[in-house]
Amino acid sequence: xxxxxxxxxxxxxxxxxxxxxxxxxxxxxxxxxxxxxxxxxxxxxxxxxxxxxxxxxxxxxxxxxxxxxxxxxxxxxxxxxxxxxxxxxxxxxxxxxxxxxxxxxxxxxxxxxxxxxxxxxxxxxxxxxxxxxxxxxxxxx
Amino acid sequence: xxxxxxxxxxxxxxxxxxxxxxxxxxxxxxxxxxxxxxxxxxxxxxxxxxxxxxxxxxxxxxxxxxxxxxxxxxxxxxxxxxxxxxxxxxxxxxxxxxxxxxxxxxxxxxxxxxxxxxxxxxxxxxxxxxxxxxxxxxxxxxxxxxxxxxxxxxxxxxxxxxxxxxxxxxxxxxxxxxxxxxxxxxxxxxx
Numbered sequence: 001x002x003x004x005x006x007x008x009x010x011x012x013x014x015x016x017x018x019x020x021x022x023x024x025x026x027x028x029x030x031x032x033x034x035x036x037x038x039x040x041x042x043x044x045x046x047x048x049x050x051x052x053x054x055x056x057x058x059x060x061x062x063x064x065x066x067x068x069x070x071x072x073x074x075x076x077x078x079x080x081x082x083x084x085x086x087x088x089x090x091x092x093x094x095x096x097x098x099x100x101x102x103x104x105x106x107x108x109x110x111x112x113x114x115x116x117x118x119x120x121x122x123x124x125x126x127x128x129x130x131x132x133x134x135x136x137x138x139x140x141x
Numbered sequence: 142x143x144x145x146x147x148x149x150x151x152x153x154x155x156x157x158x159x160x161x162x163x164x165x166x167x168x169x170x171x172x173x174x175x176x177x178x179x180x181x182x183x184x185x186x187x188x189x190x191x192x193x194x195x196x197x198x199x200x201x202x203x204x205x206x207x208x209x210x211x212x213x214x215x216x217x218x219x220x221x222x223x224x225x226x227x228x229x230x231x232x233x234x235x236x237x238x239x240x241x242x243x244x245x246x247x248x249x250x251x252x253x254x255x256x257x258x259x260x261x262x263x264x265x266x267x268x269x270x271x272x273x274x275x276x277x278x279x280x281x282x283x284x285x286x287x288x289x290x291x292x293x294x295x296x297x298x299x300x301x302x303x304x305x306x307x308x309x310x311x312x313x314x315x316x317x318x319x320x321x322x323x324x325x326x327x328x329x330x331x332x
Contacts, residue, residue, distance in 0.1 A: 015287065019279050023282060059266055086271060
């Protein structure tokens with residue numbers, strides 16, 4: 001049976017959320033359970049939906065991604081957070097990882113590669129010090 | 142002029158008025174925009190105010206009746222007067238330019254500080270990089286309609302940014318030579 005991992009997409013560009021959703025469904029076993037267009041909505045939806053993966057943009061209205069990261073990481077220690085940003089990794093990638101992101105992917109990367117990077121996080125096992133939840137733990141064990 | 146001190150007094154008064162006004166215009170704009178972080182603009186404003194006040198005090202000393210005034214007037218002339226005249230003309234020239242390049246010379250914006258650059262970078266990121274990212278992903282996915290829509294929107298956004306940048310720099314007309322580039326567009330990503 002195919003188990004789909006739940007994804008919350010956080011980006012203030014609706015068109016990008018749409019194509020990301022298509023790519024996740026086409027190239028991976030993911031299901032988009034929510035979309036947020038700003039930082040405050042992202043925190044609220046993350047706590048409500050408790051997704052397996054959060055794709056997080058950095059430049060957004062209200063709270064930026066770097067401000068959102070610690071809040072989500074504190075609430076959801078087992079959730080994979082992948083920052084997907086238009087800024088070059090050299091500029092803010094390390095800071096994003098310090099604040100709790102699991103990976104940093106530059107926008108403009110091929111759709112397959114982005115999905116593969118997310119899959120790789122699950123293939124690597126549970127987040128350090130955290131037990132995976134629900135269907136995810138059964139798959140990644 | 143037979144009395145250099147008269148010319149010096151006139152020039153000094155113009156320097157005082159125009160320079161203090163320039164400094165106060167900078168400070169007023171910074172106050173309006175809450176842009177005190179631009180240390181360079183604050184320093185420039187203070188320089189203009191201090192130089193203007195100093196010139197005003199000299200002018201007052203030249204016209205104030207008193208026993209030392211005659212000796213002071215006699216000492217005026219030569220290079221000092223010439224420099225005062227140049228400074229006065231520069232002050233007047235600034236105010237004529239300011240009316241033509243109103244937005245560009247607004248207070249702290251005269252100095253394209255770090256915050257300005259960050260805001261410009263963010264605008265390009267939000268309007269161009271995001272659009273191209275959508276286009277690239279749509280291309281990967283074979284979503285031709287979304288690809289075309291993303292490219293159209295990005296092109297429109299880029300044109301809008303360029304138009305506003307040119308407008309804010311005071312450029313309202315384009316002369317034939319303005320479109321000459323230093324080198325041909327390579328179409329390659331910058332190194």
